[in-house]
Amino acid sequence: MAHEILIVDDEPDIRMLVEGILEDEGYTTRVAGNSDAAIQAFRSRRPALVILDVWLQGSKLDGLGILSLLQAEDSSVPVIMISGHGTIETAVAALQHGAYDFIEKPFQADRLLVVVRRAIEAARLTKENEELRLRAGQEAELFGNSVLIAAIRSQIERVAPTGSRVLITGAPGAGKEVAARMIHARSRRADGPFIVLNCATMAPERFEGELFGIEGAADGTGRRIGVLERAHGGTLLLDEVADMPLETQGKIVRALQDQTFERVGGSTRVKVDIRVLATTNRDLQASITAGRFREDLYYRLAVVPLRMPALRERRDDIPGLAMLFLHRAAELAGLPQRELSADAVAALQAYEWPGNIRELRNLMERVLIMLPGNTTEPIRAEMLPSTVGEGAPALLKFDASADVMSLPLREARDMFETQYLQAQLLRFGGNISRTAIFVGMERSALHRKLKQLGVTSEDRGSA
Numbered sequence: 001m002a003h004e005i006l007i008v009d010d011e012p013d014i015r016m017l018v019e020g021i022l023e024d025e026g027y028t029t030r031v032a033g034n035s036d037a038a039i040q041a042f043r044s045r046r047p048a049l050v051i052l053d054v055w056l057q058g059s060k061l062d063g064l065g066i067l068s069l070l071q072a073e074d075s076s077v078p079v080i081m082i083s084g085h086g087t088i089e090t091a092v093a094a095l096q097h098g099a100y101d102f103i104e105k106p107f108q109a110d111r112l113l114v115v116v117r118r119a120i121e122a123a124r125l126t127k128e129n130e131e132l133r134l135r136a137g138q139e140a141e142l143f144g145n146s147v148l149i150a151a152i153r154s155q156i157e158r159v160a161p162t163g164s165r166v167l168i169t170g171a172p173g174a175g176k177e178v179a180a181r182m183i184h185a186r187s188r189r190a191d192g193p194f195i196v197l198n199c200a201t202m203a204p205e206r207f208e209g210e211l212f213g214i215e216g217a218a219d220g221t222g223r224r225i226g227v228l229e230r231a232h233g234g235t236l237l238l239d240e241v242a243d244m245p246l247e248t249q250g251k252i253v254r255a256l257q258d259q260t261f262e263r264v265g266g267s268t269r270v271k272v273d274i275r276v277l278a279t280t281n282r283d284l285q286a287s288i289t290a291g292r293f294r295e296d297l298y299y300r301l302a303v304v305p306l307r308m309p310a311l312r313e314r315r316d317d318i319p320g321l322a323m324l325f326l327h328r329a330a331e332l333a334g335l336p337q338r339e340l341s342a343d344a345v346a347a348l349q350a351y352e353w354p355g356n357i358r359e360l361r362n363l364m365e366r367v368l369i370m371l372p373g374n375t376t377e378p379i380r381a382e383m384l385p386s387t388v389g390e391g392a393p394a395l396l397k398f399d400a401s402a403d404v405m406s407l408p409l410r411e412a413r414d415m416f417e418t419q420y421l422q423a424q425l426l427r428f429g430g431n432i433s434r435t436a437i438f439v440g441m442e443r444s445a446l447h448r449k450l451k452q453l454g455v456t457s458e459d460r461g462s463a
Contacts, residue, residue: 003048003120003233004028008038008066009082010056014105018051021109022116035061042070045271046077046225046232049119052099054083054090064097071098073223076127078119082107127193140181143324144317148309152179159304160186165256167241167301168279170308173358176279177239179308184235189275192234197227200240207248208264212255215266228261232272241278241301242287249294256300276301311353311360315428318349321357325364326379336375338368343381350426351388363388418453421446425455 005027007018015031022029030047032038034056042050050070054063061069067079081094084105091102100119103112142149142156159166160183168176177196184194202210213226227236238244244252255261256276260269278301287293311318322340330337340348353359363385371383407415421439428434436446 002026002028004030004045005049005051005116006030006032006038006041006047007051008032008056008063009051009053010034010059011053014053018112021112025113027116034059035066038066039069040268042073042077043268043270045273046074046229048077048123048233049116050077050079051116052079052081054081054094055085064093067094067097067099074225074229076123078123080115080119124191140178140185142175142178142182143321144314145320146314146316148314149317152306152308153182155306156182157186159183159306161188162304163187163189163275165275165301165303166277166306167284167298167304168277168306168308169284170279170281171310171356172281173356174308174310175357176281176308177237179306180235180237180277180279183277184275187235187275189234193231194235194237195227195231196237196239198239199243202243204245207245208251211248211252212261213263213270215263215268223263226263228255228272228274229270231274233274235275235277238276238278238301240280242280242282242284242293246292246294249297253294253297253300256297311356315349316434318360319345321360322348322364325361326368329365329368333365333369335368338371338375339378341378341380344379344384346423347381347384347388349428350423414453417449418455421450421453422455 005022007015007022007029008031009015009018010033012033015033019029019031030041032041036059038050038052041047052063052066056062056066063081063083067081070077070079075098078100079098081091081099081102082105083090083102094102100122101115103115142153156179166180166183168179170176181194184190197211199207209224209226211226211228213229214222214224216222216224251261259273260271262269284293284298284302288295288298311321319340322345326340327337329335348360355362367379367384371379421435424435424439425432428438432446433443436443439446441449
């Protein structure tokens with residue numbers, strides 16, 4: 001979307017000139033002729049950049065006074081100072097007060113546009129770096145080749161450019177925030193901020209101040225910008241929205257409808273342009289019935305519903321994800337790369353993963369760091385934590401000391417085949433077709449073998 005620039009100058013001709021130059025380059029503009037109008041415009045909606053005249057005739061504050069106030073309220077918005085009576089002292093004072101640059105009138109259009117582009121890009125990179133520092137290591141892509149994940153990616157590609165609100169549901173650790181980040185990255189707001197408000201960790205008494213901001217005193221002291229303003233021009237993610245206090249839910253309904261709100265303690269309506277995404281691991285319909293969630297908020301958030309599958313629903317993706325996390329952990333810790341043996345992969349695929357992808361990532365890191373022995377050897381099933389090993393297929397826990405030698409060949413072979421096929425069925429979530437492909441049998445032949453061995457549908461799950 002086009003960057004909006006606030007032009008503050010007491011001369012109408014200068015305002016019109018700068019407006020024309022910027023709008024010809026695709027920017028949108030607002031103008032103000034004095035300090036009161038400039039401050040009101042800045043507070044009503046944050047611009048991407050301010051072009052501010054140093055000398056403002058008939059104004060309560062001059063340009064440097066306005067600059068100090070704007071910097072105190074939100075230093076992330078760059079300010080370019082302009083003046084027809086500039087001196088070295090004035091330029092130095094402007095830069096010391098936080099201005100991005102100083103341009104003397106009359107100025108070349110090309111010079112102005114170069115400085116504008118640089119200022120906006122510098123502000124964007126600063127915000128991006130701050131976000132990266134705050135959320136280091138956050139995934140931005142969904143990995144996997146399963147049918148379910150392919151369908152999710154397809155839905156994201158369709159909904160991302162539309163601007164519609166999306167409600168992403170799924171169990172904790174299933175990748176809901178990753179999906180939200182993908183939607184933002186593929187939207188027309190990709191160059192704007194991506195702000196996350198975790199509703200589950202926010203104290204109820206602090207919620208509205210964090211969401212809407214706090215007005216503070218008339219001179220700007222004590223003012224705090226909320227996440228709605230910080231997300232202007234970008235995307236706001238309401239993470240675990242079911243935990244939002246009921247009173248706040250009523251207030252955000254109007255904010256979503258009008259894209260305006262008032263800061264806590266304030267009376268000025270602040271206008272923003274944001275896209276809102278939301279996530280939850282709860283059944284919101286049940287919460288609505290129980291009176292814990294507003295139905296009107298639900299329908300405003302769930303314009304497009306998106307469900308993230310649990311890891312146990314996409315067992316085909318587990319081997320690739322496990323190796324990805326294992327290799328990343330090795331790079332970060334400066335340790336040798338390790339591989340996973342086939343029996344370890346089968347054990348991982350058989351586990352139920354109550355913590356989903358987050359649990360798998362943490363387990364791979366722990367195994368790599370804590371595992372003793374030769375680092376050139378692959379990680380085997382018995383080296384995995386007991387919580388994973390206990391859920392491993394029976395074949396992986398086969399007792400080598402059992403008196404197999406006392407059995408006839410046919411019975412020993414049937415015992416092995418039974419445990420082997422049970423293990424593979426569990427590994428592939430009970431899917432007969434995928435199991436048949438892996439073990440190298442025709443689907444019909446596998447059905448006959450399972451029937452012959454007495455492996456029932458209850459043993460192997462859904463076909």
